[in-house]
Amino acid sequence: MALTLADQYYLKALDDYDYDLEVVVENLGYALGYDSEHAGANHLMGKLYMEKFRKFDLAEEYFIASLASEPSNVDACESYSRLLIRTGKFPEALKLIRYASGLSGAVISKFLQLEALVHELQKDFGKAKELLQAAVLESYDSHYIYFLNQEIDRVEKKMCLSGEVNYDFTG
8 A cells, every 4th residue: 555645744744743843834734735635634733733823723623624534533533622622612522532432442541531621620520530540440551540640639639629528538
């Protein structure tokens, strides 16, 4: 299977992401010029607009284009979920997170963590903690488990500050 020109430019953009944004933008422009429906290029352009330019409306357009051409793109689902959470579109985020969790190749612990974040932002700390604990059980990466345990600690502190009862007497 040969790589298309769009694939080649996308890979160049992916390789330079975080290091040389001018080259990334140029290569993504070429990739999308050759194939405007290229899922990877649309996803990376969406990340660029979300993370670097903070133009959330444009980022959303690119994420939607990515998922329109490849609905099973787990990475695009994760990035788009993060955008929806960041912009306060919690019902849409939860719907996408639950959809993505069922996709082949999805890292369940990451999507449980995202769902927990939605509940935390909605001040449902008990549900957030429950989801984070489930994420720990689903995780197979020591560093990510450490991160999740830090998230649980943060949520527990918020539970105490908000007056929610914390029945965890283990430490």
